[in-house]
Amino acid sequence: MLNEFVYCRRLFFYEWVDGLFAHSADTLDGAHRHERHDRKEDELLPPDEAERIHARSVTLSSDTHGLIAKLDLIEGDGAAATPVDYKRGSPKDTEAGPEAWPADRMQLVAQALVLREHGYEVKDAVAYYYETKQRVRVAIDDDIVGEAVAALAEARAIAALGRIPSPLVDSPKCPRCSLVGICLPDETRRAMGLEPLAPESQVSLFGVDTELAGDRPLDSSSIGPEIRQLFAARDDLRPLYITGFGLTVGKSDDVLQVRDKKQLVQEVRMHDISQVNVFGAVTVTGPALQSLCWAEKPVAHFTSGGWFAGMTSGMGLKNVFLRIAQVRQADDPRFTLAFAREAVATKIRNQRTLLQRNHVEPSRAVLARLKALADDTPHVTSLESLLGVEGTAARLYFEGFAGMLKPEGDDELPSFEFGHRNRRPPRDPVNALLSFAYALLTKDLTIVCHAVGFDPFIGFYHQPRFGRPALALDLMEGFRPLIADSAVLSVVNTRMVTTKDFIHAGRAVTLTASGRKALLRAYEQRMDNLVTHPLFGYRVSYRRVLELQARLLARVVTGELPRYPGFETR
Ligand code: SF4
Known part of the structure; x- marks a missing residue:
């Protein structure tokens, strides 16, 4: 000590x-x-x-x-x-x-x-x-x-x-510190010193008053000219997906063994994975589950249709102070509205960027309308009104979604149709892909919430509902277009999936095993993509960005940072 x-x-x-x-x-x-x-x-x-x-x-x-x-x-x-x-x-x-x-x-x-x-x-x-x-x-x-x-x-x-001391300034101790990836010394100092930006600026912020921010005034002088990237841009550990019907995951020493009946089909060292995802009728043995809990490698359970059903994890973090602060802020209407404005504005701007980049002929009127909706969010005075703004933007965005589906190559193959977003159950192939991609993102943000010390079920924008990881959904808003929708466009446009990769049952449409594997591949590729962080200027994978953003939000919740910078790409 x-x-x-x-x-x-x-x-x-x-x-x-x-x-x-x-x-x-x-x-x-x-x-x-x-x-x-x-x-x-x-x-x-x-x-x-x-x-x-x-x-x-x-x-x-x-x-x-x-x-x-x-x-x-x-x-x-x-x-x-x-x-x-x-x-x-x-x-x-x-x-x-x-x-x-x-x-x-x-x-x-x-x-x-x-x-x-x-x-x-x-x-x-x-x-x-x-x-x-x-x-x-x-x-x-x-x-x-x-x-x-x-x-x-x-x-x-x-x-x-009970108030965490500020990070060291440009200290040579930080690169050697085991907690540098949690502490984020330079990033925290940069975010502490941010001035409010105009709504049209690339990095949008929400402000909270000084009382709410723990009486900490903005300290612009602490904004350094350069942020040192003190942790790896990518995580070396990989998620493991087990999708085959009837498989069993057991373990021998530190190696996970996947068997089809008695036949060994895959071996993975536990040290090499970050999480295990099992789909449908896959059994994880007691000893394997226990070892994964001890190693703090969560196991995410999905139904065979790709619905995120829950998680098994170890005892997790001891950090109760963040959770106490989270509960307090979730009860504060000023805080929840400020966060929700930021989450919705970020989502709309990222939807707009995706349309602008990928639509075969982006409508100027739609782009202008989306910009106006995002810019107006600071003036919205209730969560209910924000839901309306978000709904209007979603309608405009999904009306243009079909224009981003541009499969390459073989014109003989039937093309994908997309009219509007539907779910529970999805009623066409593109909606089936979107639902599965959102389930994967919800799972990853639920895991991130646990890792950072949040309770994933207590949100600020999404209200508590039985079994709903509301905070994971809050954090997910801005990343839906950037990660999930992009992965869907990628599998469709590169023909990693075709219309044959879907099963139609009544009005519902689900992915076949090969279709699901293709989307998992595209999703992981997207998560592994390096992207420039708009506030810190360095390149990190999307998977790392999710954790960075959750850690920044934790700083806002505990009052260390006055503002949460939403993640937007150009
Ligand atoms: S990384 Fe953070 S905790 Fe570690 S030495 Fe630097 S300021 Fe201290």
Whole structure:
């Protein structure tokens, strides 16, 4: 706790107040080294019984300072003890010679304090750095103890206040921080300093008053000239889709095995996947499900018709503070209206962009009308009126949707017809594709909500309804055209599906297994596409954008950011 606090107060807050933790290459390596070291736990004899001390992996606590410390090694003679802490990396290089880093020094003081409370005399402590194989000694004098006690008091005060400290500014610590993808230091600072933009600007914003935003004034000076992209543009982990009838997903060690009766048809390492999606009559065995829960890899369940039925996931995040704030804001009409205006304006602008880019002959009148509807949203005064605006825009957009269906190649194949949007059940092939694509997007945003710490069922625009992931649907508005509709246009226009890939049953139309696989491929390709973030200027995959936007919304909900920037493309 103390070393995280000294490294970065925000990191301390995430780990010790919000209960968030993520591994980086550094922390994984450190954990691995400690695991090997911790295999042997020694007994530490009381000071009056000890002669020569050499005790490994000892856990001690201090009631006086409210500390618990796990000590890698304690060396000493009789009552004189020296804690030794093993560190990945190298010491700080100074003119006077190698020095322990400030965060490491504080950790050693904490260890010295617990040892002193148990009756040992501790004059110094040692940090051992693996990379340079050097021992660096730290004197435990009154000054450094005073520093540690003051840091402890400050850490407790910050935790009690419950307000996350601001991110570090352009700090070299951030690229090495395991929580950089959650913290988004540069992005948060950029969004903190945003001025309101004119409605026609590319990045639209909604404003909330300062009381609602936690009394934080806009800080334009914190807008840096450049945002460092401190995390990968794409996720290396892939979703796994299991669509075959009667398949069983089991596991052997860390490998998921998909079997058709007894025949092994696919093996996937659990480390390589981000989620598992099962369709219809697919069985996931108890041991496989349990391992996926432990590994925090959600399992999404779909009906054979592609309806998103639910999810199985692990115990999830401990971050209850975000959920408390979410419930509070969902009850505040000013907040919900502000968010809904932004969500609807973003959706309409993205629909307009899609028509402009893809329609064979985009109607200027429709484009102008969509622009006017989006620009008017800041003046709409109720959620009901916004629903009307959204409905009008949707009608105009879907009236033009058929003009974006331009299958390449073979003119002999029957073409797709599209009149208007219909669902439950979809009554033509294009609507069947759209419904399935929206189900996939709902699933992904439900997973993102869980990952960020939101309750996906408490929305701001979509009102609570039994079994409806309202917040996932809120976040989804602007992405419907950009991800789901684009994937549908792609499968139709590149002939990845033809009219033969559908089953007609009464008035309902569903996809065949091959049609569904084609859409899954197009959807994943779209999610993997790199796109320039309009606010941060770097390129990231759509899958990453979904998480980025959800994290920005979380900052708005907790009052750290005054405005939510909707995601719009040119
Ligand atoms: S990314 Fe930087 S600001 Fe954020 S928690 Fe880590 S060190 Fe602190």
